[in-house]
Amino acid sequence: MKLTIKNIGVIKEADIELSGLTVIAGENDSGKSTVGKLMFSITKAIGRYEDELEESKESDIEKAVERIYFSIRIVIFRGNKHEYEQLKKLFHPHYFIDEVNDNGIEAIKSRIEYLKEKNIYNDRIEELFTNLQDVVRRDYDKKSAIKRAFNKVAYSEFKGVISSNKTKASSIKITEGNNCILNIELHQNHVSEFDLQDDLYFNDSVIIETPMILNFNESIQNSKSLFDPQDKQSRLRSLDRANIAFHVKDLDAKLKNSAYEEGLFLNLKDNQLYEKITGIINGEIKFVKERDEFIYFKGEESHNIINVASGIKSFGILQMLLSANFLDERTLVVLDEPEVHLHPKWQLKYAEIIVLLVENNISVLVTTHSPYMIEALERYSEKYKVGANFYLAEEAMIKSENNNKTLSKTVAKLSEPFSVFDKMDAEKL
Incomplete structure (x- = not known):
C-alpha cells in the first residue's frame, strides 16, 4: 500500500510504502510524526463513520423532537396536574427521543393520533411531525459521515492546521498497484474531497509516542x-x-x-x-x-x-x-521515536520486538532519529527475513532511492553531531 502526500504539515512531498516494516528517520521537525498521525486520522475516520452517522441522526432527532415539544407545550399542558404529568411523559424530549430511537415511526404515529383526538393537530404541528418522520427515514450518507469523522480526528491530531501552505493544494492518496483506494483533497485546512473508492486494508491504528x-x-x-x-x-x-x-x-x-x-x-x-x-x-x-x-x-x-x-x-x-x-x-502500529526512553542496549531489544511483530504479519511504522535503532532494525529485519522500507525525512521530502542508499544517507545525517567531537579533538591537537 502506497501513501502519497503533498503539502501536509511540514511535508511538501512524500511517497511511502506502508507494508511490513516502514522506518522514517530524520531530525526533529522533519515531518516524521505527520505520517503516523495522518494514517491514524484516516483509519479512525473510516472505522468510526457509523458512530458519526448515528451521532448525526441522533442530533437531528433531538432537534426535531425539541421543536415539537416547545411548539405544542403551551397548548397541551393546560389540564390538571395528573394530565400534565401524563402529557409530559408523552412529549418531553427526554422520553420522546428514547422511544423514537427504539420504535421509530410507530412512536411518532401514536402521538399524532393522540393530538388528533385532542383536536390540536394543526398545519404547523403536522409540518413539525413530518420533518421528524423524514429524519427517522432519512438514509444518511456514508461518504459525508466519513468526511466529517476525518475532519474531527484530523483537527484533534493537527489542531486544525493540516495543510503546510494555504496557497497550494494539499492532497493525500492511497494506492495499491494501479488502483486508487482513497483520494483526499484539502483547501486552506478544510477537506474539499474525501473519495474512498474501496475498502482500506487497515481498519485500525494505534500511536505510541511515550x-x-x-x-x-x-x-x-x-x-x-x-x-x-x-x-x-x-x-x-x-x-x-x-x-x-x-x-x-x-x-x-x-x-x-x-x-x-x-x-x-x-x-x-x-x-x-x-x-x-x-x-x-x-x-x-x-x-x-x-x-x-x-x-x-x-x-x-x-x-x-x-x-x-x-x-x-x-x-x-x-x-x-x-x-x-x-x-x-489489519492494524497499523505507529511507534513515534521509541528510542527516547530506552537505554542503547534496550533499543536493540525493542528493535527485535518490532521486527518480530512484523514477522507476525503486523504492519509497523517507526519514526526515529537514533542511529542505534536504525541499524538494529536493519539487522533484525535481515535476520528474520522481514520486508523493510527505510526513508529519510529531509528538506520537507520523504522519499527513498533504495534501502542501501537511503540507509547510508540516513546514518551519515544522524551521525553529524559526532563530527563536532572530531572537531573538538582536532582543536586540542
Whole structure:
C-alpha cells in the first residue's frame, strides 16, 4: 500500500510504502510524526463513520423532537396536574427521543393520533411531525459521515492546521498497484474531497509516542477529545475539561481494556512474543480495575507505575496490547521515536520486538532519529527475513532511492553531531 502526500504539515512531498516494516528517520521537525498521525486520522475516520452517522441522526432527532415539544407545550399542558404529568411523559424530549430511537415511526404515529383526538393537530404541528418522520427515514450518507469523522480526528491530531501552505493544494492518496483506494483533497485546512473508492486494508491504528501515558491515567480519563459525546448537554458539562489528542485517548482506552480481555485471544506466536517481552522486563504490567491504575508485577512484588522505569513501561505497553489482541494484521502500529526512553542496549531489544511483530504479519511504522535503532532494525529485519522500507525525512521530502542508499544517507545525517567531537579533538591537537 502506497501513501502519497503533498503539502501536509511540514511535508511538501512524500511517497511511502506502508507494508511490513516502514522506518522514517530524520531530525526533529522533519515531518516524521505527520505520517503516523495522518494514517491514524484516516483509519479512525473510516472505522468510526457509523458512530458519526448515528451521532448525526441522533442530533437531528433531538432537534426535531425539541421543536415539537416547545411548539405544542403551551397548548397541551393546560389540564390538571395528573394530565400534565401524563402529557409530559408523552412529549418531553427526554422520553420522546428514547422511544423514537427504539420504535421509530410507530412512536411518532401514536402521538399524532393522540393530538388528533385532542383536536390540536394543526398545519404547523403536522409540518413539525413530518420533518421528524423524514429524519427517522432519512438514509444518511456514508461518504459525508466519513468526511466529517476525518475532519474531527484530523483537527484533534493537527489542531486544525493540516495543510503546510494555504496557497497550494494539499492532497493525500492511497494506492495499491494501479488502483486508487482513497483520494483526499484539502483547501486552506478544510477537506474539499474525501473519495474512498474501496475498502482500506487497515481498519485500525494505534500511536505510541511515550510510555509516560501510563503515569497520567486519571488526567487522560478526565480530558476530552472531539470523539467524546457531542450533544449540547455533554459539551456544556465538559467546557472546563482539557482537550487531548484522540490518539492518546484511544491508546489509554485500549490499555485499560486489556484488563478485561487479557490473554483471551493470544495465538501461539503472539504468546511467544508476549513471553519474550516478559523475560526482557522480568515481569508484567497490567491495569488493575479495582485500583484504577497500572501496576508492574515482578515475581511476588508489585509496584505502582509511577515508580517504574520508563523503559519497562515501553515494553509493557506492547505487552498489554498483545494480551488483548489489539495488534493484528489489519492494524497499523505507529511507534513515534521509541528510542527516547530506552537505554542503547534496550533499543536493540525493542528493535527485535518490532521486527518480530512484523514477522507476525503486523504492519509497523517507526519514526526515529537514533542511529542505534536504525541499524538494529536493519539487522533484525535481515535476520528474520522481514520486508523493510527505510526513508529519510529531509528538506520537507520523504522519499527513498533504495534501502542501501537511503540507509547510508540516513546514518551519515544522524551521525553529524559526532563530527563536532572530531572537531573538538582536532582543536586540542
